[in-house]
Amino acid sequence: MVLFFSQSLLLLLLFFFFFLPFAYFSYQLFITKHQGNDSKTPRLPPGRTGWPLIGESLNYISTIKSGLLENFVTYRMGKYSPKVFRTSIFGETMAVLCGPEGNKLIFSNERKLVRVWFPSSVDKIFPRSHGETNAENFFKVRKMMFVLKVDALKKYVGLMDTAMKQFLRTDWNHRHQQINVYETVKKYTVMMACRVFMSIDDAEQLGKISNLIQHIEAGLFAVPINLPGTAMNRAIKTVELLSKDLEAVVKQRKVDLLNNKASPTQDLLSHLLLTANDDGRFLSESDIASHLLGLMQGGYSTLNVTITFIMNYLAELPDVYNQVLKEQVEIANSKSPKELLNWEDLRKMKYSWNVAQEVLRIRSPGVGTFREVIADFTYAGYLIPKGWKIPLIPQSTFKNPAYYPNPEKFDPTRFEGNGPAPYSYTPFGGGPRMCPGVEYARLAILIFMHNVVTNFKWEKLIPNEKIFTYPAPKFAHGLPIQLHPHNL
Numbered sequence: 001m002v003l004f005f006s007q008s009l010l011l012l013l014l015f016f017f018f019f020l021p022f023a024y025f026s027y028q029l030f031i032t033k034h035q036g037n038d039s040k041t042p043r044l045p046p047g048r049t050g051w052p053l054i055g056e057s058l059n060y061i062s063t064i065k066s067g068l069l070e071n072f073v074t075y076r077m078g079k080y081s082p083k084v085f086r087t088s089i090f091g092e093t094m095a096v097l098c099g100p101e102g103n104k105l106i107f108s109n110e111r112k113l114v115r116v117w118f119p120s121s122v123d124k125i126f127p128r129s130h131g132e133t134n135a136e137n138f139f140k141v142r143k144m145m146f147v148l149k150v151d152a153l154k155k156y157v158g159l160m161d162t163a164m165k166q167f168l169r170t171d172w173n174h175r176h177q178q179i180n181v182y183e184t185v186k187k188y189t190v191m192m193a194c195r196v197f198m199s200i201d202d203a204e205q206l207g208k209i210s211n212l213i214q215h216i217e218a219g220l221f222a223v224p225i226n227l228p229g230t231a232m233n234r235a236i237k238t239v240e241l242l243s244k245d246l247e248a249v250v251k252q253r254k255v256d257l258l259n260n261k262a263s264p265t266q267d268l269l270s271h272l273l274l275t276a277n278d279d280g281r282f283l284s285e286s287d288i289a290s291h292l293l294g295l296m297q298g299g300y301s302t303l304n305v306t307i308t309f310i311m312n313y314l315a316e317l318p319d320v321y322n323q324v325l326k327e328q329v330e331i332a333n334s335k336s337p338k339e340l341l342n343w344e345d346l347r348k349m350k351y352s353w354n355v356a357q358e359v360l361r362i363r364s365p366g367v368g369t370f371r372e373v374i375a376d377f378t379y380a381g382y383l384i385p386k387g388w389k390i391p392l393i394p395q396s397t398f399k400n401p402a403y404y405p406n407p408e409k410f411d412p413t414r415f416e417g418n419g420p421a422p423y424s425y426t427p428f429g430g431g432p433r434m435c436p437g438v439e440y441a442r443l444a445i446l447i448f449m450h451n452v453v454t455n456f457k458w459e460k461l462i463p464n465e466k467i468f469t470y471p472a473p474k475f476a477h478g479l480p481i482q483l484h485p486h487n488l
Helices: 003-036 055-065 070-081 099-108 120-125 132-140 149-170 181-198 203-212 213-221 233-257 269-273 285-316 316-332 341-349 348-363 438-451
Strands: 084-089 092-097 114-116 178-180 369-373 377-379 380-382 389-392 455-458 480-485
Touching: 003 070, 055 084, 055 369, 070 084, 092 099, 092 480, 099 389, 120 132, 149 181, 149 438, 178 181, 178 369, 181 203, 181 233, 181 269, 181 285, 181 316, 181 377, 181 438, 203 233, 203 380, 213 233, 213 285, 233 269, 233 285, 285 348, 285 455, 316 348, 316 438, 341 438, 348 438, 438 480
Parallel strands: 092 389
Antiparallel strands: 084 092, 114 369, 178 480, 369 389, 377 380, 455 480
């Protein structure tokens, strides 16, 4: 045993005192070589990559935990270049393209200069049956998601409004008028996704998904080490368990479609079963289950944060609440007592959507996405080599006073008229590269706001509740509130 630990210690010392310094100086030699003195040869972006493997990951994560991820970018913009700088995160050399100009280049050159890239943790948690990475599979599946676009979603407005009204009756009116917003919204987002994507309304199954899905998000931002007790291990086990349940749903739907007991246009599940990708190949049952779970997880995170903070700001800012209430009451009064919301009603919720957009700006639900450079290109006079990664950090523009004066102030009027400068507001991507779930998110948020605001006013039970920001913004106690019903 002593010999074993002595050998292990020796290997560890060799790693830290020989391999890491050797790798570090080898990499610096590569950088120096490519910086060059020839004015005709584009230089690599300025910056530092820190130690190999670790890079600047610890500083990156610390700014996320402090809720100041924008500082990771603004500090380096001031030190190296306001246009682009080099760093290293998650063991990958990265170029950060700053500002709206950088966002425009990235979003306008998907599959030309860049493509979607995911950290290794994503492939560990969501493995694909054909050995493809999630990045390779992403574009194929994205093209099959047109069922989430406006024309396809219009028919779901009434269904979603009905589900929300039932949700209020069962989860809001029997708890002595006190609720935990985070826990309640978590149930809502899972319930709505399951109904719209897979027509699942079984309470036991919904409860199981709602209780477990939070482990996936924690694993996606964890150290990618799959050992018992780690966040990564819990996420992998959660995906395996929920994927098995969803695969049974997929198989049953397949049988129902063959026996004409389900409609080909019923929901996203039917669409994925009946639609081939560009290769003419249909997705396997396990891949469909994995894609549906991944889609639910993505929506779960974004919607939970956004709706929870909407409730927070409406409690803190009575003037904003009153304007939302006025808009929603006008829509409610234009309808007969039992008439459901429709697409035209949602289009009238302009101020309410401005509130949601301001929440997405000031409390961004995610840390951004990543791209991989697939062809050398030059930006701001610097070479961005093939193989490098590009992190998209929306907070760096969301909190920049050049684009949003007094950026810490909650001000929904920023989105009136022409709104923010092009490519300075990118919570769902930008230009030709918009998130396929943006319209679904808008529906889920506005339908929730309409039903809650027209039924209740509320106050926070913990006025200065602490907020944690890693991996996503979250209230320490889930934002408990006291409801005050009103009759309009």
